Each structure stands twice: as C-alpha cells, then as structure tokens.
Amino acid sequence: MPLPERPSSSASAAAPLVVAVDGPSGSGKSSVCRAVARHLGTAYLDTGAMYRAATWSCLRAGVDLTDAAAVAAHVRAVVLAMGTDPAGATTAVGDVDVTDAVRGAEVTAAVSAVASVPAVRADLILRQRALIDAACRTPQPGRRAGVVVEGRDITTVVAPQAPVRVLLTAREEVRVARRAQQDLGTADAAAVASVRDGVVQRDLVDSRTTDFLAAADGVITVDSSDLDFEGTVEAVLAVVGRATAVAP
Numbered sequence: 001m002p003l004p005e006r007p008s009s010s011a012s013a014a015a016p017l018v019v020a021v022d023g024p025s026g027s028g029k030s031s032v033c034r035a036v037a038r039h040l041g042t043a044y045l046d047t048g049a050m051y052r053a054a055t056w057s058c059l060r061a062g063v064d065l066t067d068a069a070a071v072a073a074h075v076r077a078v079v080l081a082m083g084t085d086p087a088g089a090t091t092a093v094g095d096v097d098v099t100d101a102v103r104g105a106e107v108t109a110a111v112s113a114v115a116s117v118p119a120v121r122a123d124l125i126l127r128q129r130a131l132i133d134a135a136c137r138t139p140q141p142g143r144r145a146g147v148v149v150e151g152r153d154i155t156t157v158v159a160p161q162a163p164v165r166v167l168l169t170a171r172e173e174v175r176v177a178r179r180a181q182q183d184l185g186t187a188d189a190a191a192v193a194s195v196r197d198g199v200v201q202r203d204l205v206d207s208r209t210t211d212f213l214a215a216a217d218g219v220i221t222v223d224s225s226d227l228d229f230e231g232t233v234e235a236v237l238a239v240v241g242r243a244t245a246v247a248p
C-alpha cells in the first residue's frame with residue numbers, strides 16, 4: 001500500500017518533530033528513514049553520510065588514517081554541506097558533490113577508522129546538532145519543522161531528548177541478504193557470502209565505538225526481519241504516532 005505524502009498545507013502549523021533512529025548496517029535506516037521523513041513532511045539527516053564524507057576527504061588528501069590527531073585536524077577543516085530533502089538527500093565537501101562517491105568500497109572500508117576518532121565524533125556531533133536545530137527552527141518552505149535523523153548514536157548521544165527514539169534492527173542473515181540484493185542485484189548464496197564479511201566486520205568494529213545493538217532506556221525497537229519495506233515504514237510511523245499522540 002503506497003504511503004501518502006503528508007499534505008504540505010498544514011506543514012507550518014505542527015510543532016517541531018525530531019525522530020532519532022539508530023541501527024546496524026543493512027537494517028534499513030537510510031531507506032526507511034527517508035520514507036518516514038517524506039511521509040511526515042520533515043527533513044531527513046543521514047549522519048553516516050557525514051562520517052563517509054569526512055573519510056572521503058581524508059582519503060583524497062592522503063591523510064594517514066592511523067594518525068588520529070592528523071585525521072581530527074583534517075576533518076575539523078572540512079566544509080560539509082548536507083542536503084536534507086528526503087526526496088534527494090545530498091552530501092558535499094566544499095563545492096564537490098560526493099553523494100555517490102561516499103558509497104564506494106574505498107570509503108566504506110575506511111570509514112570506521114575515521115568514525116572511531118573521539119575528536120572527529122565531537123566535531124561531527126556538534127554539526128549534527130546544528131543541522132537538527134536548523135531543521136526545527138527554519139524548515140524548508142512547505143516542510144514541517146523537524147527531522148528524521150539516523151545513524152549509530154543518535155538516540156543515545158546526538159539527540160537523546162528526541163521525543164521519538166527508535167532502534168531499527170533485523171537479524172544478521174536478513175541484513176546481509178538485503179545488502180547483497182542492493183549491491184549485487186541478487187541474494188543467492190554466492191552473493192550473500194561475498195558481502196557477509198563487509199557487513200558483519202563493519203558492525204563489529206563500529207560497535208566498539210557506538211552502542212547500536214541494544215536499545216537504550218526509552219528507545220523503541222522495531223525489528224524489520226519479518227516485515228517488508230512498507231511494513232517497516234508503517235511500523236516506524238506507528239511508533240511516531242504513539243509517541244506524539246496527545247493524551248485525552
């Protein structure tokens with residue numbers, strides 16, 4: 001069942017809404033959150049794309065990724081521009097559009113190292129909070145004030161006060177199969193085997209930096225293992241509806 005877009009005529013009347021979503025790789029954060037934001041009429045912020053853009057810039061500049069101080073100093077100077085329209089979220093470093101480049105294998109293999117540097121995290125977390133604040137205070141014309149923001153530490157560190165906090169998860173074999181289907185166009189045994197390590201290893205390394213495998217207090221878990229894409233979007237929207245319902 002196609003989900004309707006939220007009518008923009010009432011966009012300016014609603015209070016700002018922040019929906020914070022965390023989860024492991026392949027759980028559906030990007031695709032599901034984009035659809036949820038479209039439905040709610042809010043902005044959409046992909047914080048993983050920010051870590052990826054920082055990594056892309058380090059790689060391009062030849063920064064030694066084992067040198068945390070050098071990585072942090074480089075990232076501090078990176079001009080990041082995040083487009084938060086859920087219909088076409090974009091990422092730019094300076095005036096270079098890196099929306100597609102940051103999805104490449106080289107960045108994916110290196111991003112965990114950059115994201116594990118505490119000073120990089122402190123820097124990007126400040127930028128993420130500023131973007132969330134901007135989406136709440138000055139929404140784009142026709143958009144509702146607020147943002148659906150996803151990553152690994154949004155419910156716990158970046159926006160722990162968000163009125164809606166969700167851990168979006170799915171069983172490992174389901175996430176690996178989705179990644180195979182997405183990257184290789186098939187989820188046959190060979191395709192699944194070839195992407196498994198990339199998914200599992202990255203989650204293992206990332207989970208030493210951020211805690212996205214278990215829901216923190218007050219965070220609602222949505223397990224999409226046995227849901228299709230639209231069912232997952234509806235499940236997240238149901239959490240939003242319950243969390244924002246006005247008591248009678």
Ligand SMILES: Nc1ncnc2c1ncn2[C@@H]1O[C@H](COP(=O)(O)OP(=O)(O)OP(=O)(O)O)[C@@H](O)[C@H]1O
Nearest residue numbers: 025026027028029030031178182224227228229232
């Ligand atoms: N409930 C679902 N049922 C079927 N496919 C899904 C579901 N949710 C997401 N997908 C598909 O799974 C793939 C991975 O989803 P997505 O890229 O949104 O995950 P992610 O959590 O953002 O991953 P990463 O953190 O690695 O970027 C996409 O092709 C998406 O369309």
Ligand SMILES: Nc1ccn([C@H]2C[C@H](O)[C@@H](COP(=O)(O)O)O2)c(=O)n1
Nearest residue numbers: 047048049051111115151152153206
């Ligand atoms: N809030 C976040 C978001 C992302 N990361 C790291 C961990 C991931 O490996 C990487 C890329 O994220 P993805 O595009 O796969 O969602 O960025 C993080 O540490 N904190």
